[in-house]
Amino acid sequence: MISKLSQIHEKTQIGEDVTIDPFSVIHENVEIGKGSWIGSNVTIYPGTKIGENCKIFPGAVIAGVPQDLKFQGETSTVEIGNNTTIRECVTISRGTIDKRITKVGSNCLLMAYVHIAHDCIVGDNVIIANAVQVAGHVAIDDWAIIGGSSAIHQFVKIGMHAMVSGGSLVRKDVPPFTKAAREPLSYAGVNSLGLRRRGFTSESISHIQEVYRYLFLNSLNNSRALEEIEVNLPATKERDEIVNFIRSSERGVMKGYIN
Template structure:
């Protein structure tokens, strides 16, 4: 770790086998776990909590002060899970008084030039594409994929195992297990390929497809569709996850492609 061309604050807590390349800057109140690599010109700012075996590529800035005028200097953190890769020039802001932290989970890939703003909660095994711009307070479920150049509105939620196509504008919540595409962003089927890769069997996939047919393609409003889903389908983890997501959506969910009003 003793890289003479890097600056490491004496109060930073760095595991013994962390590799710090030349011209890295690491501020105080930082913790970095074993096996992590920090590339040249990366800046790790106050409040960073970086797990084991992560890779932080050159030019990335982790745990910068939030781009929020309400931020009053409160002591907050940024958490990066084990085995996560942060590529070139990614920026991750630390939390505000709302959640007090920003979180990117384990085994994630955040591609170059992406921005993850204050108080975002990104789950495990997610892929955030190149130049994705994620506003504050966004939530992304496990195994979700947000493709390149997508813009995500503040407080929006993207469910687990969802796939958002490149260049999308996410103004409404994207439920779990779906593919979201087109303009305006709409339901474009379920993410069956992704689910099969993760061990979902045909029975589970067919059930999820049935749920979304009732929700998006049956001419019902959301409340009517959820009531019908609960009557027609037996409780299951996937069914209940979708129902709870839709019921708890703060911004409302995306529309079905066949909806008359897709705005």
């Protein structure tokens, strides 16, 4: 059902079984996948591609012009995967010349008042709680969870299966499989409960914990810790994910454990 009280551009591509409630405005060059629901008072600007079975709640604004003074009107987009829920008053800015895309993956939940700035890449199965503010050029990998009212600095990376405590100021990269908390943000252990829920074995979790003992609990700098890890611990997918994340970090990673 598409309400006659919504304003929908004639060039919008709308899939089967899409519902659009009254008073929403959908501009040209927008694609909405089949089975999706668009609530009232939603604004979707040009350059948006929404996947199948998505839910976008009232007040959301998708693909608005970036809040970046360097933006010169270049063509850019927002892409949202399948089965993603975007709650009330979420704002997602389109990309700039840097990546030309802001992307939110499939099976994500963005709770009310979340802001996703330009050129951010959010993976699949990510949960971002209420009022989280994500600056430009941030990468959030699959299965990460961001606690409510957190603020994430531009260019920060958050690794897969990481969990960030509510109210956090995220100035540095958060490695995969970890819990991050305190101020300044620091290592608070491995996200073992989340990993068990997602099918990781006890052996895999113990191996991840051992990797982080070298990184955060043995008083080694990162370079030396990575050398020790590669010499002393067997190569696994999880070990290599952590090592590669630390090595590729441009902002540096969060602090180790603080008593």
